[in-house]
Amino acid sequence: MTQGSIAQRTESVINEYIHACNRADADAIAACFTPDAVHYFPTGYSPKWSGASTIGANFSKVVHESARCWTVDQVLVDAERHAGVLEWTSFAGPSDNIMRGVDWFVFDPRTLRIQEVRPYTAAPLQPDMVRQELGHFDYTG
Secondary structure, eight states, X not given: OOHHHHHHHHHHHHHHHHHHHHHTOHHHHHHTEEEEEEEOEETXXXXXXXXXXXXXXXXXXXXXXXXXXXXXXXXXXXXXXXXXXXXXXXXXXXXXXXXXXXXXXXXXXXXXXXXXXXXXXXOOOOTTOSOOSEETOOSOO
């Protein structure tokens, strides 16, 4: 597979993932991930989600409960590293709640499915927390 086709496929999977999240389609979300995928969250938001079916079911539940949706603002892909970055905006139902952030994606080189997601939100620092980082992420490793 050429670098160009890897880049196109990687960007396509990121777009498919976001559109599946917006439809609350648990199966379509899970299909974007490797079976053992991990989705991390910043400390204080949620524990990490492990496994494609868990990720799909949890995002489906979030969308059904909060009417949350996401835009694809920008996507950058590094085909050589099998990685991508999504800049997104998230809206919560009819409220004025808007959140912005980026997701760092690591892809399985063989299947080009998502292996890991590390989201970073544009949020104020939490002065009571000594470490401002992703919860449960293996920074040492």
